[in-house]
Amino acid sequence: DAGITQSPRYKITETGRQVTLMCHQTWSHSYMFWYRQDLGHGLRLIYYSAAADITDKGEVPDGYVVSRSKTENFPLTLESATRSQTSVYFCASRATGTALNQPQHFGDGTRLSIL
Amino acid sequence: GQSLEQPSEVTAVEGAIVQINCTYQTSGFYGLSWYQQHDGGAPTFLSYNALDGLEETGRFSSFLSRSDSYGYLLLQELQMKDSASYFCAVGHQAGTALIFGKGTTLSVSS
Numbered sequence: 001d002a003g004i005t006q007s008p009r010y011k012i013t014e015t016g017r018q019v020t021l022m023c024h025q026t027w028s029h030s031y032m033f034w035y036r037q038d039l040g041h042g043l044r045l046i047y048y049s050a051a052a053d054i055t056d057k058g059e060v061p062d063g064y065v066v067s068r069s070k071t072e073n074f075p076l077t078l079e080s081a082t083r084s085q086t087s088v089y090f091c092a093s094r095a096t097g098t099a100l101n102q103p104q105h106f107g108d109g110t111r112l113s114i115l
Numbered sequence: 116g117q118s119l120e121q122p123s124e125v126t127a128v129e130g131a132i133v134q135i136n137c138t139y140q141t142s143g144f145y146g147l148s149w150y151q152q153h154d155g156g157a158p159t160f161l162s163y164n165a166l167d168g169l170e171e172t173g174r175f176s177s178f179l180s181r182s183d184s185y186g187y188l189l190l191q192e193l194q195m196k197d198s199a200s201y202f203c204a205v206g207h208q209a210g211t212a213l214i215f216g217k218g219t220t221l222s223v224s225s
Contacts, residue, residue, distance in 0.1 A: 033212055042202060042217035043158065050211060058212060088155065101146065103160030104213060 003027075006091050006107035014115050019078045021110045023091030031094040032074040033104065034058075034066065036087040043090065049074055081114045088112070117141040117205050119216035126222045127193050135188045135219045137203035145206030147179050147186045148213060152200045161188070161201075190221070198223045 004025040013019050023032065034046040035058075045058030047066040055066050063085060065077045074093075078085055088111050092104040119139045127133040139147065146165040150158040164170055164179035164186060176189040190197055200220050204213040 031211065035215075037155075040217065043215040045207065045212055045214060048212040056208065056211070058207070059214065090157070101163040101165065103148075103163075104150075104158075106157040106159070108157050109155070 004091060004093055004105055004107045006089075006110050008110060009108065010111045012113045012115065013081055015080075015082055017081050017114075019081050019112065019114075021076045021078075021089055021091075021112070023074045023076070023107060025072055025074075025091075025093040025105075027093065027095070027105075028071055029093035029105075030071070030096040031104075032068065033092040033094075034064070034074070034076045035090045035092065036060065036085075037090060037109075038087050046076065046089075078112075083114050086112060086114045117207060117214045119203055119205060119214070121201075121203055121216045121219045123217065124220045124222070126224065129193055129195060129223060129225050131193050132189065132191050133193060133221065135190075135201050135203075135221070137186045137188070137216060139184050139186075139203070139205050139216075141184075141205045141214075143206070143209065144181060145210030147177070148204045149177055149188045150202045150204060150215070152202065152218070154199075158202065193223050195223050195225065197221060 007022045033048040035043040049055045049068040091107045121137045149161040152158040162177040179186040200218040202218045204215045207214045
């Protein structure tokens with residue numbers, strides 16, 4: 001089925017470990033986004049990408065790395081995980097164009113716990 | 116940068132009307148969007164306003180006043196299933212990405 005999928009859905013790891021969260025979309029959307037959601041903070045933009053090989057920092061990029069070698073994939077890597085990165089991570093995509101009346105479609109999220 | 120303010124919680128009863136306000140500060144304006152999220156699931160798009168005025172989509176309406184940097188989401192004929200979190204959002208970096216408010220939790224009781 002077409003859509004946007006995130007994996008894993010749940011992940012527990014330890015501080016200092018490297019963790020990669022995967023995001024895959026089948027719509028060929030140009031834009032992809034990573035958000036984190038924490039109680040009291042809503043959804044905060046980590047990184048986004050306008051096309052393959054083009055990425056930009058969002059509101060809270062520190063401690064995260066992204067890549068976009070293929071249009072359909074946008075992995076997010078925590079190079080050395082810290083407890084403050086325990087959160088729910090949402091990936092989203094949007095069709096081409098700068099008009100924001102194109103809705104962002106979100107994945108179901110990855111619940112990440114760092115012990 | 117951008118910032119958005121919305122109430123953290125709103126309560127209402129079935130059949131009522133509720134308004135969720137959103138004020139924003141942004142260096143460039145590319146429209147105001149609203150998203151709904153149930154129980155920590157995937158947020159879903161509700162509406163978008165680029166111009167002043169009211170946009171109606173079924174029981175939901177969204178209003179924008181650019182001169183006041185203010186908008187609201189109006190939910191009519193409330194149902195239990197409307198219990199959710201509602202987020203307003205504005206464009207970031209020439210409208211490429213969305214920046215979200217902290218969300219308003221709506222609780223609908225019978």
